[in-house]
Amino acid sequence: MNHIVLEIGLAIALIAMAGLLSAKLRFSVIPFYILIGMAVGPHSFELWHLDFRFIESAPLIDFMGRLGVLFLLFYLGLEFSVGRLIKSGRSIAFGGTIYIAINFTLGLAFGWLSGFPLQETLVVAGITTISSSAIVAKVLVDLKRTANPETEMILGIIMFEDVFLAVYISILSGLVLSGSTSVGGVVLSALIALVFMLAMLTLGRKAAPLxxxxxxxxxxxxxxxxxxxxxxxxxxxxxTIHVAEAIGALLLGLVLAETEHMKRIEKLILPFRDFFGAVFFFSFGLTIDPTTLGGAVWLSIAAVIVTLIGNFTAGMLAGRSAGLSHKASVNIGFTIVSRGEFSIIMANLAKAGALMTIIQPFAALYVLILAILGPLLTKETKLLYRLLNKAFRFEKKSVGVANQSEG
Incomplete structure (x- = not known):
């Protein structure tokens, strides 16, 4: 196909068909968007001599996908508030530290036990540590959990991850691409990210009248x-200051949530969130080459199991440390289990550094599994909690603790 408008029109039609199918099957829509993107991506094949691959329009679709992430995170910020986030600042910092420490340590151990060299092990740890802001945001909104008490912890962990990511990418890019890194540069990147976030949160509290x-x-x-x-x-x-653009959108949403125009902004953003958000997951599918996934199946499945264990453990510890119920803590662990855009960034860094070729198919399959499994697990947290409660007897251990989450 040589006509961009026709390609975009066909892409939107395919996304709509995937959405209709998911609604008919009463299944999470995210996997359908990703899988249809894989089916017609640049790596797919011609069908009956008709080339349905989105090659010419792929850069434009990718940009539209980036907009989808911005709208998803901006809307999520609008649904929340700076006040709630600041009140929980200490517990969020503690919970975020727990989450990163557990998942990063497990990622390092997994890479080492899988026989990867040092640089590849560091990349694998980055791939398995950072959750997908876009998928988490969409799941929270779709399941109407933005008002749940555990949501502030989830948002806090997302922002905490971004500070970690800014520091980690600075270190890893130095090691992988140039063989060295500047300690001063890493510290400066972390400080800039922290100052920017704190400035935006302060703005949300002080500048509402203006x-x-x-x-x-x-x-x-x-x-x-x-x-x-x-x-x-x-x-x-x-x-430009090495804080993910999606986090900037989230922070602005938190700021504008403090204004009296929040509902009007929310009504304005809603159709853009839905449209561009769907395009993001489709564009993500376009980046996955199905022909390379076979050699990384068992490695990816093992990494998924490690991630599920790490997320459940981290969610329970983070939630309980903040005084949340066991049920809310289970919600935290399974809501942030999805992996996506940040894991792909880490895999692309490995490619740029000419590291082992298995890294990219591993990351693609790992992300695909968790992008599909994550929303399903989040939707079924009530069932998961009942099963886990039978195994660990949470309710007997938490006498007197109120059930703080219904979703």
Whole structure:
């Protein structure tokens, strides 16, 4: 196909068909978007002499997918509030440290036991440690869990992961690409990320009256232009200082959630969130080459098992340390189990550094499994909690602790 508009139209039609099929089967829509993307990606084959591969339009679809991540995280921030996040700051820092420590340690152990050299082991640990902000955000919104008490811990862990990612990528890129790294540069990157996040959170608490006046715009057109310009400028700026653009979108959403225009912004963003969010998961599927996955099956399955154990353990410890119920803690562990865009970034770093070729198919299959399994596990946390409660007898151990989560 040589016509970009036709390719984009066909892509949207395929995404719509995948959505309709998932609705009919009452199944999570995310796996359908990813799988249809894989089926028609640049690595797929011609069918009956018709080339359905999205080659010419792939860069544009990829950009639209990036917008989807921004809208997903921005909307999630709107559903939350800076006030709740700040109140839980100490428990979030502690919970985030627990989550990173457990999953990163397990990732290092997994890479070493799998026989990878040092650099490959460090990349594998990065792949298995960082959860997908986009998938987590969509699952929380779709399941209407944004008001749950454990959601602030989940958001806190996502932001904590981003600080870790900024530091870790700085170190790893130095080791993999140049063979050395600057301690001063790493420390500076971490400090910049922390200062930016704290500044945005402070803005959310102090600048609400000013933002209320700024956004008091009658024209819907001008209102949309102001909100969209803020979203892209803040997200773009955060990327320039090595904080993920998605985290910039999340932080701006948290800030604007403190204003009296929150509902109007939410209504404005909702259709963009749904449309571009669907395109993101489709574009993610386009990046996966199905023909390379076979050699990494057992390695990926083993990594998935390790990740499930690590996430469950970290979620329980983080949740209980914050005074949440066992049920809410189980929700934390399974909600953030999905892996996605950040794991692919780590795999691409391995490719740029000419590391072992198994890393990319391993990362692709590992991410695909957890991108499918994560939303399913999150949806079924009630059933999982009942099964785990029979095994570990949580309720007998938590007499007097209120059940703080229904979702």
């Amino acid at each position: 933002l209320n006046k700024l956004l008091n715009i009658r024209s819907n057109e001008l209102f949309a232009l102001v909100v969209f310009s803020g979203l892209f400028l803040v997200s773009g700026f955060s990327e």
